């Protein structure tokens with residue numbers, strides 16, 4: 001793989017060139033695609049970039065537009081492509097299944113769903129008894145099931161989620177999402193209370209870790225005592241907040257929170273939609289980094305390397321509550337999505353994807369951290385493995401969010417062949433979450449590209 005210049009004036013960095021040759025694109029032009037979308041799709045769909053990007057092919061960590069320009073995918077379809085776009089092993093298995101049987105629903109038996117359920121349970125921490133899977137089509141749905149089971153199991157109604165968190169776009173999942181930009185006025189937010197995340201860079205109490213005595217984590221006890229009847233159904237939290245901007249809590253945060261929630265009768269749910277499947281590098285599940293064992297784990301995105309698939313896994317006695325009424329999901333666990341999920345999990349294990357996320361992610365984080373000495377725009381570099389965030393500020397003291405600069409960085413990276421995401425409460429955090437097959441050469445390109453772009457924007 002030899003580096004190749006983008007050919008754009010003033011651009012010095014060069015993207016490693018993939019050996020994959022994209023097929024010639026014969027479809028409609030970008031303007032036509034955009035016009036179709038504007039006329040026939042909901043205006044609620046958002047696009048990145050002043051000139052929205054048309055993507056027509058993908059292979060491993062790379063994407064191609066309609067003109068054959070190659071990009072390094074630093075955002076993986078929002079943290080979804082875990083082992084690489086169209087990974088050959090995954091494509092092979094799912095193509096075979098597509099030609100044999102696509103759908104029946106779970107009212108009949110099919111071998112793959114049970115085999116996949118077993119493999120998933122084998123990936124849970126030993127002794128956790130997390131073995132009963134409810135496969136869904138999305139992360140939002142998995143979170144809905146988790147809340148439903150918690151309420152049914154505990155007999156309590158109140159749910160606690162974290163400020164700056166994101167748990168999905170269905171009405172109940174949106175109600176959990178304590179992030180104004182994402183939240184419509186949905187009435188099912190009844191019973192949802194929000195506690196403080198471990199967001200040290202913008203500590204709501206203006207305290208400094210470790211002298212803060214973890215006030216943010218202890219806040220949950222006040223929420224339960226003063227805003228609920230003193231008992232809760234559950235707490236839900238992302239081990240590292242994704243949409244919220246790779247917010248990584250102090251190591252003891254979740255231990256304190258889980259103890260308090262359990263004291264008041266609640267279950268603890270880890271939303272692993274972004275952090276799961278080895279992405280944090282050091283551990284397979286994000287929660288394992290914090291030394292806690294949840295009662296329920298929800299997952300989606302990276303679970304299926306791009307297919308609509310989610311899962312809610314729990315202990316058998318909690319799962320048993322789903323027998324209290326008839327509950328049904330037409331596509332949950334269908335042969336196609338579980339075949340893709342199983343093939344993805346096999347690749348994660350066989351290709352040491354978690355270990356790669358650790359190695360390449362650590363290298364990338366070190367390189368990005370080193371850029372802090374050079375570019376005042378960088379307020380903080382945080383995250384673990386290949387779940388990284390770079391918070392941009394106009395002034396390091398006031399921490400004024402550099403949101404327009406962040407959008408500008410994204411545009412300039414795109415020109416150079418790098419796609420990354422943005423997020424955070426103020427839209428000022430660069431989100432770097434590529435397919436986990438990323439190489440060190442790709443990581444170096446990312447860091448060089450950001451170095452060049454920060455020099456132009458900061």
Ligand SMILES: Cc1ncc(COP(=O)(O)O)c(C=O)c1O
Nearest residue numbers: 138139140166167168242273300
């Ligand atoms: C942490 C987290 N939970 C849940 C969801 C919702 O998943 P989905 O979009 O598949 O419904 C997302 C989506 O971004 C997420 O990041």
